[in-house]
Amino acid sequence: MSRLVIHDATTQAVLLDTQDAAEIAEALSPIGVRFERWEVADLPAGADADTVLAAYRPRLDGFMGETGAGTADVIRLTADHPQADALRTKFLSEHRHTEDEVRFFHEGAGNFILHVDGKVYDAHCTRGDLISVPAETHHWFDAGAVPNVTALRIFTDTTGWTPHYTGTDMSERFPASVV
Numbered sequence: 193m194s195r196l197v198i199h200d201a202t203t204q205a206v207l208l209d210t211q212d213a214a215e216i217a218e219a220l221s222p223i224g225v226r227f228e229r230w231e232v233a234d235l236p237a238g239a240d241a242d243t244v245l246a247a248y249r250p251r252l253d254g255f256m257g258e259t260g261a262g263t264a265d266v267i268r269l270t271a272d273h274p275q276a277d278a279l280r281t282k283f284l285s286e287h288r289h290t291e292d293e294v295r296f297f298h299e300g301a302g303n304f305i306l307h308v309d310g311k312v313y314d315a316h317c318t319r320g321d322l323i324s325v326p327a328e329t330h331h332w333f334d335a336g337a338v339p340n341v342t343a344l345r346i347f348t349d350t351t352g353w354t355p356h357y358t359g360t361d362m363s364e365r366f367p368a369s370v371v
């Protein structure tokens with residue numbers, strides 16, 4: 193189940209804890225984050241990337257027409273991935289990108305955790321969630337020690353995906369929530 197927990201970044205006090213998709217979207221909107229629930233395509237588990245992309249093509253085309261994003265691909269991270277630990281570590285420290293980070297969760301789950309204006313927004317995204325993290329927003333991503341996620345990545349410019357680390361210990365102070 194999708195969940196958003198908002199903490200005060202200084203005191204760590206919980207300011208909001210909700211599993212309601214409409215409330216999640218409403219709470220993320222003021223910081224420019226788009227959160228939507230899309231209908232999940234009915235595909236066999238582990239369907240290949242082209243099949244996943246084709247299944248969402250009408251939604252993707254609509255989204256791209258609206259946002260100007262131009263390309264999409266599919267990333268799959270499971271515990272048996274040979275670089276699972278390295279991939280987890282790469283995005284686990286607070287960082288930013290020069291373009292929006294847009295993900296749609298086709299299978300599995302992961303936490304996007306955003307650090308904005310003295311608050312930490314921990315968004316546990318699950319199957320059917322679309323989240324768009326604006327360029328320059330400080331954030332990190334954690335799929336957990338036993339990752340299981342298949343997600344669409346939607347790009348304006350693929351070079352914008354490079355993480356620029358902020359050098360803080362925020363991700364250690366605010367480990368991802370679990371549901």
Ligand SMILES: [Fe+2]
Pocket residue numbers: 283287288289293331332333355
């Ligand atoms: Fe990122």
